Amino acid sequence: MSVTDTRDWVCGIDVLDMRLDSEHQLLFNPAGRGGVVVVNEPGHRIFRLFHRPTSMRDVWVSCPEPGHDLQDVVTRLSQLDVIHPIGHPPEPAFPSGKVLTAWLHVTNACNLRCPYCYVNKSAEGMDESVGRAAVEAVIQSAVAHGFPAVKLKYAGGEASLNHRLMMSLTPTRGHSQPAPDWICKRSC
Numbered sequence: 565m566s567v568t569d570t571r572d573w574v575c576g577i578d579v580l581d582m583r584l585d586s587e588h589q590l591l592f593n594p595a596g597r598g599g600v601v602v603v604n605e606p607g608h609r610i611f612r613l614f615h616r617p618t619s620m621r622d623v624w625v626s627c628p629e630p631g632h633d634l635q636d637v638v639t640r641l642s643q644l645d646v647i648h649p650i651g652h653p654p655e656p657a658f659p660s661g662k663v664l665t666a667w668l669h670v671t672n673a674c675n676l677r678c679p680y681c682y683v684n685k686s687a688e689g690m691d692e693s694v695g696r697a698a699v700e701a702v703i704q705s706a707v708a709h710g711f712p713a714v715k716l717k718y719a720g721g722e723a724s725l726n727h728r729l730m731m732s733l734t735p736t737r738g739h740s741q742p743a744p745d746w747i748c749k750r751s752c
């Protein structure tokens with residue numbers, strides 16, 4: 565995007581705009597193909613100009629000190645899909661994968677006390693019928709969409725506190741569905 569661009573641009577409707585501290589904001593468009601960007605106050609002021617459709621020329625006029633920084637910020641915001649030409653929102657692009665990964669939250673219980681923990685712990689655990697139904701659904705989805713492998717990640721809580729379920733869900737060739745290859749992992 566350059567100053568000669570005549571299109572109107574606008575910020576994405578899903579853009580996350582989060583204050584980090586008194587001088588910095590985080591911007592991220594989950595519907596875009598870019599990543600997270602942190603902007604300072606001048607950068608954030610430029611971003612806010614796109615809360616309504618605006619052209620590069622208008623931005624240039626509105627900015628008290630237009631220059632290379634302005635050009636750089638606007639270019640970066642457009643590359644990250646934080647702003648887009650009006651009527652042309654970004655379309656999420658997903659890398660093609662060979663493994664369908666599913667997380668199974670097999671228990672809410674945990675015997676650790678990590679300071680960063682966000683899990684609402686309880687003695688509750690997934691029962692076997694739910695676990696089997698979930699695995700069958702994952703297999704069906706993998707087969708339907710041509711994934712040659714499935715990765716099951718056991719999560720919690722501390723997943724091994726429900727190790728009986730983990731063991732019973734460990735797939736065998738006797739599964740009712742034509743199973744792809746398996747990768748099983750335990751994760752917090």
Ligand code: SF4
Pocket residue numbers: 674675676677678680681682683720721722752
């Ligand atoms: S659930 Fe995970 S993060 Fe929370 S205390 Fe247990 S091990 Fe730590």
